[in-house]
Amino acid sequence: LYRSTNSVRAVPRHVHFVHSIGFAEAGRRVHVTARASFELKPGAITIIRAGEMHSAHTFGEEACSSLAIRFSDEFMASTLAGLTENRVKTLDLNTPVFHDAETAASLLVLYRRLEEEGTLLEKDVALLELFSGLLERHGACLMPEPGRENEAILRVRDYLTDNFEENVSLASLAEMVGLSPHYLCRAFARVVGVPPHAYQRQVRLKRAADMLARGMPPAEAALASGFFDQSHFHKAFQRQYGVSPGRYLGRP
Numbered sequence: 323l324y325r326s327t328n329s330v331r332a333v334p335r336h337v338h339f340v341h342s343i344g345f346a347e348a349g350r351r352v353h354v355t356a357r358a359s360f361e362l363k364p365g366a367i368t369i370i371r372a373g374e375m376h377s378a379h380t381f382g383e384e385a386c387s388s389l390a391i392r393f394s395d396e397f398m399a400s401t402l403a404g405l406t407e408n409r410v411k412t413l414d415l416n417t418p419v420f421h422d423a424e425t426a427a428s429l430l431v432l433y434r435r436l437e438e439e440g441t442l443l444e445k446d447v448a449l450l451e452l453f454s455g456l457l458e459r460h461g462a463c464l465m466p467e468p469g470r471e472n473e474a475i476l477r478v479r480d481y482l483t484d485n486f487e488e489n490v491s492l493a494s495l496a497e498m499v500g501l502s503p504h505y506l507c508r509a510f511a512r513v514v515g516v517p518p519h520a521y522q523r524q525v526r527l528k529r530a531a532d533m534l535a536r537g538m539p540p541a542e543a544a545l546a547s548g549f550f551d552q553s554h555f556h557k558a559f560q561r562q563y564g565v566s567p568g569r570y571l572g573r574p
Contacts, residue, residue, distance in 0.1 A: 323436055324390040332379040337372075340392040341413065343452070344368040345429050349386030353378050353419060360419040362386075367425050369418045369456075372398075389433055405453055405504045413453075415460040422459060428452040438554065443519035446492035450504050451517075474499035475513040478506065479521065486525040487548040492518060522548075527562045530555070531570060540567035 324342070335354075346366040353360045353368060355376045362368065362378075370376055372395050380386055393401075399411040432448040434440075478495050495518065496503040511517045516524070530547035534540065541552060544567070549555035559567045 323433065324392060325388070327387045328385040329387070330380050330383050330385050333377055335375055335377040337375050338370060338392065339372055340394055341372050341398045342368070342370040342390045342392045343429060343456075344370070344388055344390035345426055345433075347387040347389065349384050350381050351378050351386045351388075352381075355418065357418070362388075362419065363421075365421050365423075365426060367420055367422055367429065369413060369415055371413070371418075391429065391433060391436065401449070401453055402457075404502050405450065405457065407502070410457065410461070413456065413461075415456060417460070420460060425452070425455055425459070428455050438551070440554070441519060441522065441548075442489050442491040443522050446503065447507055447517045447519045450492070450507050454504060454508075472513055474501060475506075475510050478510060478518065479514055482518065482522050483525055486522065486529055487546065489548070489550075490522075523558060524562075527559060530559065530567070531563065534567055534570045537571065540571065543567065 324344075328348075344367070346362045346364055346368070348364055350364075351362045353362050353376065355370075355374060360366075360368075368390075398413060402410045402413060428448070428451050432445070432452050435445045435448045477499055481495065481498065482490075492503045492507060496506045499506065501509070507517055510521070514521055526547045526549060530543045530549070533543040533546060538546070540555075544550075544552055544555040547555075549558070556567060559570070563570060
């Protein structure tokens with residue numbers, strides 16, 4: 323993860339040995355690559371490939387803020403190959419700089435998931451949603467559509483229900499039913515109505531509410547239901563039930 327806040331510094335020509343997906347939060351900056359120069363305004367998405375020479379400068383003393391997530395070449399290739407059934411292994415988009423509210427939202431969600439103590443499923447799904455959105459809207463590769471693997475999806479749903487406290491990854495769930503992680507994620511959302519991480523969170527919150535109703539202290543209920551971050555648990559519970567875990571305690 324990378325973040326720059328209120329910077330007016332010009333960045334000389336340089337390369338990264340990792341891939342970078344960035345988001346301009348505030349201020350204007352000129353991004354210069356071997357291909358072209360781009361004016362980055364707030365909301366701009368920037369794709370910088372590993373080994374690509376680039377530089378940047380601001381407009382006078384105008385301060386800029388931005389964030390980025392960086393990926394190794396091996397991780398990028400394996401993620402894209404899994405998403406596209408080995409048809410794509412490099413992130414070659416129509417343009418390296420663009421405005422797209424959906425991509426921006428996905429990037430910010432993934433940044434927060436990686437920055438905070440989220441579950442493996444939350445991080446895995448956020449990653450796949452970012453990359454699949456980039457390929458679908460800005461690449462030349464059509465994503466495979468989910469079919470009718472209802473039995474496999476219901477097996478995964480039942481596993482998440484019965485093992486709600488487990489910090490399971492999307493890859494392990496996919497391996498369990500013989501599907502790719504991306505395919506499983508899309509098919510699960512179609513069959514169940516929400517992605518796997520959202521279903522897991524719903525089950526955990528229901529279990530926590532049951533424990534609280536029986537008088538279990540909030541901190542213990544959070545751990546017993548799979549929440550290892552008390553702040554995350556409190557926010558999720560308040561959003562779901564409209565009251566804090568402490569106020570829910572002992573309800574019939």
